[in-house]
Amino acid sequence: MPDHNPAPHPTKHGAPSLSPPDAGAVLDLFRRVRRETEELAAPLSPEDQTVQSMPDASPAKWHRAHTTWFFETFVLAPHLAGYAIFDPAFGYVFNSYYEAVGPRHPRPSRGMLSRPGVAEVAAYRAHVDAAMERLLAAGDEAVAALAVMGLHHEQQHQELLLTDIKHAFSLSPLHPAYLPPPAPPSASATPMGWWLAEGGIHTVGYEPSGAALDFAFDNEGPRHEVLLRDHALADRPVSNGEFRAFMEDGGYRKPALWLSEGWALAQSAGWEAPGYWQRLDGEWHVMTLHGLMPVHDDEPVAHVSFYEAAAYAEWAGKRLPTEFEWEVAAQRHAGTGQPAGGARPHPRPLLTGIRQDVWEWTASPYSPYPGYRPQPGALGEYNGKFMINQMVLRGRSCATAEGHDRPSYRNFFPPQARWQFSGFRLAEDA
Numbered sequence: 001m002p003d004h005n006p007a008p009h010p011t012k013h014g015a016p017s018l019s020p021p022d023a024g025a026v027l028d029l030f031r032r033v034r035r036e037t038e039e040l041a042a043p044l045s046p047e048d049q050t051v052q053s054m055p056d057a058s059p060a061k062w063h064r065a066h067t068t069w070f071f072e073t074f075v076l077a078p079h080l081a082g083y084a085i086f087d088p089a090f091g092y093v094f095n096s097y098y099e100a101v102g103p104r105h106p107r108p109s110r111g112m113l114s115r116p117g118v119a120e121v122a123a124y125r126a127h128v129d130a131a132m133e134r135l136l137a138a139g140d141e142a143v144a145a146l147a148v149m150g151l152h153h154e155q156q157h158q159e160l161l162l163t164d165i166k167h168a169f170s171l172s173p174l175h176p177a178y179l180p181p182p183a184p185p186s187a188s189a190t191p192m193g194w195w196l197a198e199g200g201i202h203t204v205g206y207e208p209s210g211a212a213l214d215f216a217f218d219n220e221g222p223r224h225e226v227l228l229r230d231h232a233l234a235d236r237p238v239s240n241g242e243f244r245a246f247m248e249d250g251g252y253r254k255p256a257l258w259l260s261e262g263w264a265l266a267q268s269a270g271w272e273a274p275g276y277w278q279r280l281d282g283e284w285h286v287m288t289l290h291g292l293m294p295v296h297d298d299e300p301v302a303h304v305s306f307y308e309a310a311a312y313a314e315w316a317g318k319r320l321p322t323e324f325e326w327e328v329a330a331q332r333h334a335g336t337g338q339p340a341g342g343a344r345p346h347p348r349p350l351l352t353g354i355r356q357d358v359w360e361w362t363a364s365p366y367s368p369y370p371g372y373r374p375q376p377g378a379l380g381e382y383n384g385k386f387m388i389n390q391m392v393l394r395g396r397s398c399a400t401a402e403g404h405d406r407p408s409y410r411n412f413f414p415p416q417a418r419w420q421f422s423g424f425r426l427a428e429d430a
Contacts, residue, residue, distance in 0.1 A: 022212040023139040046118040052111025057164035067154040069094035155401035162399040170287040177291035189298040189350035193235040206408040220408040222371040230430035237425045241297030257314045262307025275303030275418035289345035298349040300358045306415035309361040309424035321427035323364035323392040330407035344398045357398040358423030366390035366412040397421035
């Protein structure tokens with residue numbers, strides 16, 4: 001997800017074989033997704049939308065423009081006769097990492113781009129939206145398929161928009177709120193239970209559903225068989241209260257619990273709690289998109305690195321699940337727990353179920369499935385070149401767009417990353 005939104009590939013390159021999308025349904029989806037991006041940006045001032053708080057984050061204005069550039073570059077320019085590029089300079093400013101497309105502005109310096117301003121970005125989006133409406137109305141299936149890919153790409157950037165502005169706001173001494181605080185939690189975390197799973201051969205990877213807007217990213221395939229041992233998987237992620245017990249037992253001070261690189265990083269960075277936690281008057285608080293709030297023990301722990309998740313699992317006498325154990329459990333227990341319900345600024349209290357409000361670290365490195373081959377051309381840069389030095393996360397977060405929580409979905413980040421809504425659940429050998 002950190003500017004690595006994976007794209008679907010033709011079947012010969014190892015991706016799922018999907019049915020052609022219905023052009024009318026694509027047009028409706030296009031209007032909805034583009035509107036949702038603007039609604040997410042609406043609470044932000046022009047100054048908010050320009051700030052970049054670290055190299056891994058991007059300004060909200062940039063997300064709005066980059067997703068628009070994607071449609072202009074990969075859909076409109078090749079397929080709409082007579083299309084007029086809004087501004088040729090935007091190709092340099094809003095390209096993310098596509099070497100085949102041309103040079104681009106350095107990612108760590110996106111916050112230096114005071115221009116184009118928010119108003120011009122809005123005009124850019126309106127220009128591209130009008131052209132996309134004309135093109136999609138023609139009903140071309142190949143164009144519709146590209147548009148669906150672009151919309152899923154934009155939904156990933158909707159999540160990034162929220163997590164990036166959260167990081168920016170966390171650095172302000174004013175503790176600004178993106179939205180007003182919600183009502184106090186009305187539910188409590190259920191006791192942690194366990195799903196027992198027999199070992200054997202299981203099939204993983206995306207299986208096309210035949211739906212009108214069926215979609216999967218290329219890293220979800222090809223579908224293939226894996227061998228699992230007997231094991232058990234926790235029926236929910238670890239909570240803030242449970243992680244607090246690890247902290248109070250000196251978890252951040254016991255090197256025997258930690259992987260070597262994680263211990264070195266925790267020491268050099270001074271970690272003593274999850275990201276965004278801070279102690280005020282002897283009590284733990286957490287910076288949220290609702291501002292600074294007390295830590296609620298019933299919520300899933302979030303903003304922990306893979307290293308912290310692995311250290312907790314060692315402390316608890318358990319382990320992290322592999323991504324395939326996670327996926328098989330998700331296939332079997334789909335529909336348990338609360339529904340996704342679209343993106344929200346903050347995780348809800350834990351209820352039993354596979355679908356929760358934090359991405360979940362797994363013990364699996366991010367690597368290609370057997371038979372995977374990158375697509376030729378610029379869109380082939382989406383995925384394959386990132387399959388190194390990353391760990392797989394499964395599930396979804398509170399900020400994830402609806403429809404991005406299928407069991408086969410593979411998110412990935414470097415093990416030290418903490419700025420996403422990343423948590424974990426436990427596993428053990430049976």
